[in-house]
Amino acid sequence: xxxxxxxxxxxxxxxxxxxxxxxxxxxxxxxxxxxxxxxxxxxxxxxxxxxxxxxxxxxxxxxxxxxxxxxxxxxxxxxxxxxxxxxxxxxxxxxxxxxxxxxxxxxxxxx
Amino acid sequence: xxxxxxxxxxxxxxxxxxxxxxxxxxxxxxxxxxxxxxxxxxxxxxxxxxxxxxxxxxxxxxxxxxxxxxxxxxxxxxxxxxxxxxxxxxxxxxxxxxxxxxxxxxxxxxx
Numbered sequence: 296x297x298x299x300x301x302x303x304x305x306x307x308x309x310x311x312x313x314x315x316x317x318x319x320x321x322x323x324x325x326x327x328x329x330x331x332x333x334x335x336x337x338x339x340x341x342x343x344x345x346x347x348x349x350x351x352x353x354x355x356x357x358x359x360x361x362x363x364x365x366x367x368x369x370x371x372x373x374x375x376x377x378x379x380x381x382x383x384x385x386x387x388x389x390x391x392x393x394x395x396x397x398x399x400x401x402x403x404x405x406x
Numbered sequence: 407x408x409x410x411x412x413x414x415x416x417x418x419x420x421x422x423x424x425x426x427x428x429x430x431x432x433x434x435x436x437x438x439x440x441x442x443x444x445x446x447x448x449x450x451x452x453x454x455x456x457x458x459x460x461x462x463x464x465x466x467x468x469x470x471x472x473x474x475x476x477x478x479x480x481x482x483x484x485x486x487x488x489x490x491x492x493x494x495x496x497x498x499x500x501x502x503x504x505x506x507x508x509x510x511x512x513x514x515x516x517x
């Protein structure tokens with residue numbers, strides 16, 4: 296078993312916190328596909344309210360994972376995309392996905 | 407950027423949930439070092455109450471990450487250890503740690 300670092304947790308907890316919460320991973324997933332406007336993202340996500348998506352996007356922006364570009368036009372045109380930090384998460388999410396795919400039966404079955 | 411799978415989120419969310427919550431990663435960290443009795447774990451963790459550690463251990467057991475062995479002796483002797491599922495998490499936690507170590511300034515700075 297690989298040795299863990301003593302500082303494991305101080306560092307990893309903010310990461311866990313940043314991607315915790317229903318919809319966050321889905322939002323990251325869709326923004327990894329393409330830069331999106333709010334309505335497009337809401338359509339892709341399906342069953343999410345305007346208010347919830349707004350909150351999730353705000354929290355992802357605060358964490359530095361998502362950026363918001365306002366073109367300051369009338370009618371408004373705003374685009375959301377992954378920041379470089381958000382993009383750097385993709386290989387990690389893939390590793391988490393691979394682990395989860397290999398062990399989903401054990402983990403999900405217990406919940 | 408690596409392509410994410412469409413089922414990314416259904417699978418990864420239970421994993422995130424299982425390791426979310428203050429102390430969980432620290433408990434996994436210490437149990438990765440050695441099988442421990444409750445009091446030993448509590449000493450290693452430092453500032454955790456009996457009640458909180460009990461709850462965290464119960465949740466980790468329900469998720470299939472930690473196992474509890476009761477030797478059924480008087481006085482009681484109970485040991486906690488990582489299950490094979492829990493041990494399989496270590497390389498993933500290391501990858502999360504490495505990502506967090508590389509990006510901690512950006513992520514933590516925004517919170």
